[in-house]
């Protein structure tokens with residue numbers, strides 16, 4: 001199927017590793033022009049260089065940026081406009097898990113995750129929509145939340161709360177932008193095998209006296225009816241579809257890509 005993404009300009013936050021890197025790869029393979037960012041500029045550039053080598057003819061631009069900082073977001077959007085020639089699709093991906101107790105987590109930690117998961121998306125919408133409106137055809141905004149936005153994990157309340165807030169923001173934004181031919185949706189992944197999970201597995205498995213693969217398999221067996229982690233590559237296929245004009249009637253929804261983990265019908 002031709003997803004009609006060739007020549008589309010896609011801004012993806014957090015594209016140096018994990019799900020974000022998988023997204024940069026997948027969009028570039030569809031012929032889209034990709035702009036991405038991460039805080040660690042060196043790791044980002046190394047990663048993008050590898051992708052450029054593997055995808056002949058690809059146009060992939062990277063800029064160091066902390067999405068929790070307004071000025072850096074302004075610079076990122078200006079960079080995308082200047083280098084790539086605009087923005088058609090925004091994928092909010094940068095984010096990370098937390099670990100705390102409600103009774104002891106300090107205000108600073110709550111504000112940090114609020115800026116990272118929620119304010120970044122609010123600010124990027126404000127900055128990107130005027131740029132999108134100058135382009136022909138429909139535009140798309142995707143917010144990456146998590147199954148935890150609906151089905152919380154006990155050990156990471158700040159993650160659960162801020163991702164749930166992001167889901168609601170996404171819905172509200174979808175009403176406001178559909179008249180401008182901008183479709184807004186949310187993707188809520190379940191277990192995705194990323195370097196971060198590999199790092200955790202290496203540490204915890206040693207303590208438990210099992211292999212990293214056994215540790216991850218135990219988690220998959222416990223949570224996901226499909227009994228395995230997803231890969232960034234297979235998750236990316238869903239983003240491609242939702243960003244494609246082929247998904248033209250998909251507006252204001254949250255799509256779970258979780259191997260069956262969600263325990264409710266919505």
Ligand SMILES: NC(=O)c1ccc[n+]([C@@H]2O[C@H](COP(=O)([O-])OP(=O)(O)OC[C@H]3O[C@@H](n4cnc5c(N)ncnc54)[C@H](OP(=O)(O)O)[C@@H]3O)[C@@H](O)[C@H]2O)c1
Nearest residue numbers: 014016017018019038039040066067093094095146192194
């Ligand atoms: N992996 C999973 O199982 C899973 C499941 C559900 C949802 N998710 C969601 O999917 C998204 C990606 O997760 P992941 O597992 O791929 O994460 P990851 O492997 O930790 O990668 C995160 C990416 O975002 C960048 N990043 C982090 N903080 C940033 C900031 N403040 N500004 C700019 N870039 C930043 C990182 O680079 P720098 O560190 O250099 O900034 C990196 O490129 C997150 O929103 C996460 O909550 C993941």
